[in-house]
Amino acid sequence: MRVPLIVDVDTGIDDSLALLYLLSSPEAEILSIASTAGNVPVNQVAANNLAWLDLCGAGDIEVTLGAQAPLVAPLMTTEDTHGPQGIGYAELPVSRRPLSARDAATAWVEIVRGRPGEVTGLVTGPLTNLANAIRIDPELPRLLKRLVLMGGAFEHPGNTTPTSEWNIAVDPEAASEVFAAFSVVPQDRLPIVCPLDITETIEMYPDHIARLAERAGSIPRELIAERDSSATRSTASNPLVRHFSDAVRFYMEFHRDHDQGFLAHMHDPFAAAVALNPDIATYRLATVDVELNGTLTRGTTVADRRGMWGRPHNAAIATTTDPAAFFDDLIERVGALAARL
Ligand code: BDR
Ligand code: CA
Numbered sequence: 565m566r567v568p569l570i571v572d573v574d575t576g577i578d579d580s581l582a583l584l585y586l587l588s589s590p591e592a593e594i595l596s597i598a599s600t601a602g603n604v605p606v607n608q609v610a611a612n613n614l615a616w617l618d619l620c621g622a623g624d625i626e627v628t629l630g631a632q633a634p635l636v637a638p639l640m641t642t643e644d645t646h647g648p649q650g651i652g653y654a655e656l657p658v659s660r661r662p663l664s665a666r667d668a669a670t671a672w673v674e675i676v677r678g679r680p681g682e683v684t685g686l687v688t689g690p691l692t693n694l695a696n697a698i699r700i701d702p703e704l705p706r707l708l709k710r711l712v713l714m715g716g717a718f719e720h721p722g723n724t725t726p727t728s729e730w731n732i733a734v735d736p737e738a739a740s741e742v743f744a745a746f747s748v749v750p751q752d753r754l755p756i757v758c759p760l761d762i763t764e765t766i767e768m769y770p771d772h773i774a775r776l777a778e779r780a781g782s783i784p785r786e787l788i789a790e791r792d793s794s795a796t797r798s799t800a801s802n803p804l805v806r807h808f809s810d811a812v813r814f815y816m817e818f819h820r821d822h823d824q825g826f827l828a829h830m831h832d833p834f835a836a837a838v839a840l841n842p843d844i845a846t847y848r849l850a851t852v853d854v855e856l857n858g859t860l861t862r863g864t865t866v867a868d869r870r871g872m873w874g875r876p877h878n879a880a881i882a883t884t885t886d887p888a889a890f891f892d893d894l895i896e897r898v899g900a901l902a903a904r905l
Contacts (some may be wrong), residue, residue: 565591566591566592566593567591567592567593567684567839567840568593568595568679568682568683568684569586569592569593569594569595569683569684569685569686569839570595570596570597570598570671570672570675570676570683570684570685570686571583571586571594571596571597571598571686571688571836572597572598572600572630572668572672572685572686572687572688572689572693572694573597573598573599573600573609573613573687573688573689573832574599574600574601574602574603574604574609574650574688574689574690574731574734575599575603575604575609575612575613575616575650575651575689576602576603576604576609576612576646576650576651576688576689576832577645577646577647577650577651577652577811577812577814577815577828578688578815578828578829578830578831578832578833579603579688579689579832580612580616580651580808580811581808581812581830581832581833581894581898582686582688582832582833582835582836583597583613583616583617583836584616584620584804584808584833584898584901585833585836585837585894585897585898586836586840587616587617587620587622587901588620588897588898588900588901589840589897591840592840594625595626595675595683596625596626596627596628596664596671596672596675597613597617597625597626597627597628598628598630598668598671598672598693599613599627599628599629599630599668600630600631600668600687600689600690600692600693601630601631601632601633601634601639601641601690601692601734602641602642602689602690602730602731602734603641603642603643603645603646603650603689603730604641604642604643604646604649604650605632605639605641606629606630606631606632607629608649608650609650609689610627610628610629610663611649611658611659612649612650612651612656613627614627614659614661614663615656615657615658615659616656617659617661618656618657618659618661619656619657619803619804619807619905620804620901620905621904621905626664626671627661627663627664628663628664628666628667628668628670628671629663629664629667629668630667630668630669630692630693630696631667631668631669631692631693631696633692634690634692634734634735634737634738635692635695635696635735635737635738635741636735636737637734637735637736637737639734640733640734642730644818645815645818646814646815647811647814651807651811652810652811652812652813652814652815653794653797653810653811653813653814654807654808654810654811655807655810656807668693668696668697669693669696669697669699669700670697670700672685672693672694672697672704673697673700673701673704676701676704676707676708677701677707680707681707681709682709683707683708683709684708684709684710684711684712684839685708685710685711685712686711686712686713686835686836686839687711687712687713687714687715687731688713688714688731688831688832688835688836689731689734690731690732690734690735690738690739691713691715691731691732691735691738691739691741691742692734692735692738694711694738694742695735695737695738695739695741695742696738698741698742698745699741702745704745705745705746705748705749706748706749708753709753710753710755710756710839710842711742711746711755711756712755712756712758712835712838712839712842713731713742713755713756713757713758713835714731714758714763714831714832714834714835715729715731715732715739715757715758715759715865716729716731716732716739716757716759716760716852716865716881717729717759717760717761717864717865718759718761718865718867718881719761720759720760720761720764721760722760722864723760724863725860725861725862725863725864726860727860727861727864728861728862728863728864728865729759729760729863729865732854732863732864732865733862733863736854736855736856736862736863737856739854739863739865740853740854740856742755743755743852743853743854743878743879744853744878746878746879747851747875747876747877747878748876749878751849751877754849754877754878754879754880755878755879755880756838756839756842756845756847756879756880756882757852757879757880757881757882758831758834758835758838758845758882759865759881759882760831761881761883762834762845762882762883762884762885763829763830763831763832763834763835764829764831765885765887766829766830766831766833766834766885766887766890766891767825767827767828767829767830767887768812768816768827768828768829768830768891769826769827770787770788770789770790770816770826772891772895773786773788773805773808773809773812774786774787775895775899776805776808776894776895776898776899776902777800777802777805777809777899778899779895779896779899779900779902779903780802780804780805780899780900780902780903781802781903782800782801782802782805782806782902783800783801784799784800786798786800786805786809788809788812788813788816790816790820790826792813794813794814794817796813797810798810798813802902802903802905803905804898804901804902804905805902812828815828816828830894833894834885834890837890837893837894838882844885844886844889844890845882845883845884845885846882846883846884846885847880847881847882847883848869848880848881848883849869849877849879849880849881850867850868850869850877850879850881851867851868851869851871851873851875851876851877851878851879852865852866852867852868852878852879852881853865853866853868853873854866867879867881
């Protein structure tokens, strides 16, 4: 069964792998890729999206540009985490593919309206584009088949402030509007929320890259070592392996420098896998809202699991998964795509 998708990203190293995962998955029918300002400014996000499509030899897939900034807050970006261009140390050839003539919010509305009840929306960046789309067409939550998003932190520390997660913290107003808008959908179509609680269990290690390279038939053996100088660049024969390895080396160094070990949390690829197959996780239903005013807690996601607010559920929060099985699947798919290039 094919899964028609709108993918809304702030590419980003882990967004990049989410795209590679989807491009390598025969069941993913990518209808459009929306670019959101987040990890890096939106024009750079769009350039990264187009460049990855080139590198994967993808057919004509629409890439749209979203808003330059969040709904209310000034834009913050995080080149510290994702590198000067959002793709770590990778330097992808500049794509000649054109950007779509329509903007991201318009594409969301037109595509979902054109296939009511069929489209899954996957958001792995701030929710600005989707909030703008819902402002244009408030029926959107009812017309989507399902929304899957990476965002939030519940019983887990934040990664942007002590209690907030990046995608929500960049545009808290957008996230709040989206969660409110989805309180009208039936229980079996509640948005799937993949928070840090689960995505920080998706730890990519150098050995995963070595296995991916081997599956791709890339030579020599791909070894990212913690002791390497950060000027080290991949010499992999396979271009996808080479570029992704350079991207992820930066991400592993970032995690190491923040006392998380020489690894990289692959938040967004996990959300992409959930969008194709929600059965890889277990869920807990809740009513989720976003703190917009706290002096210390702005951008924090709050989950009401006991009905204390008297408001309907608006989220199925992913709680457990099998990370090893996730990586086996990802390595097989992305490695096979790389082998075909
Ligand atoms: C999220 O923030 C971004 O930096 C990542 O791409 C991911 O979507 C994790 O908090
Ligand atoms: Ca992201």
